[in-house]
Amino acid sequence: MSKRLRRLELLAAQLKQECLCTVKELAAQHGVSERTIARDLDLMREQGLPIDADRGRGGGVRLDRNWGVGRLNLAYHEAVDLLISIEVAERMNSPLFLANLGTVKRQLIASFSPEKRHRIERLKSRILIGVTASTQVQSGFSSPPETVVRHVHQGFIDQQRLAIRYRREDGAVSKREIEPHYLLLKYPVWYVIAMDGLRDAPRTFRCDRILESEMTDTSFRLLPKEAFDSVLAGNELLV
Amino acid sequence: MSKRLRRLELLAAQLKQECLCTVKELAAQHGVSERTIARDLDLMREQGLPIDADRGRGGGVRLDRNWGVGRLNLAYHEAVDLLISIEVAERMNSPLFLANLGTVKRQLIASFSPEKRHRIERLKSRILIGVTASTQVQSGFSSPPETVVRHVHQGFIDQQRLAIRYRREDGAVSKREIEPHYLLLKYPVWYVIAMDGLRDAPRTFRCDRILESEMTDTSFRLLPKEAFDSVLAGNELLV
DNA sequence: ACAAATATGCCATTTTATGTCACATATTAG
């Protein structure tokens, strides 16, 4: 086999692309008999693909127009980004294009392994949504650097001490050691809430002003939420 | 067959859930010989699944940890919502969790049929992103009604005349006939830009104030963009 | 009425999948 598997994949792709195919055409294209194509279609239907067939002259076979736009294969970090993006968008309550994303979210969550689900829950419990900011994202610094994103996916929050280069509002760049505890979105600006290693006090850093970040293996101190009350006040947790 | 297909699906799901399985366990669970599982794994590898194997004592088989967190099967309207949501989020430039969504977008677009791709392009060409609004979404009216969303997916823009019940700021509810041409997001509020059938002039309606909408089969007049210049000014198209 | 399309059943034949056994190779515990 494996021949049949391949054919089934091809058939599905083909039916998605083209609107209406006759069994005869399909048989010729795949070099098998019409009977075989009929059986393949049966199998695909059995597996849940909504294949419509128009009988009679001028008829043919097609996939239900509103069905599965293919399958998305997501890597872990893609899935996390997608899930968090949807949840943030939901929280930000601009609902027109969110109506049908509930099922997407459910599918995403269901497909995580328990271990990953836990990791994501912890990440979410460290994300805060605040009021919309009056400031704009700095032009020229519109994206936080790659490294920040990578650190987020690697369990950035509550685990790793980071060495960063930070650009103050007046333009001066300084080096700092921080222990990040929370991410805060005051749309459109993301902040990192962290213990400043030098001053040993909670501080808030704009993600778009972090020029570089690097993990350091200095130990991380777990701190209770209360330690951050002063900077967290007035913001809501994502979960 | 179909037995093997099912087994392959189960195997993939299982390897995603559990970190490490021995071939012996898998064989026992599926009631086949170890040799068969080995062959199944070969086939899965051939199909592109990144299956790692640790040989030797304590070894086993697992899926690459960062690989496909399941497959998403999306219906058309889910895929559209997802795509538009991502693009809107990108345009709104709050980038922390958008870093890895480029590939998701590409997969989505690639999986649309040409016809659907065209439909989506047209929808996108009718979406405008404006400046962030100072107002909030009306509480109690936070979601536009189901019907508005449905109409969007059915080719709402530029095709259908709608009868709506609209709630003015002072609370008064009136009936109107509109021909919708554009959707405008002034975050967090969505607007419909339409020809008001009674006054025959362009007008802007807040989506969260549309209480009900219904298609009417009265003819729709295609109008050039210039007709809406007065209300479109200062807003940018999504595409 | 006729032609073109799907849908379904049956059976002989061909192809594929499976189990079994043997052996190679890699890793870890002791």
Next chain:
DNA sequence: CTAATATGTGACATAAAATGGCATATTTGT
């Protein structure tokens, strides 16, 4: 170093599944 567990691979007989061909029913447009 050795024994114990793992995966990986090849060969071969056999069970199972896929295939093709044919007959037939059914739907639909001309």
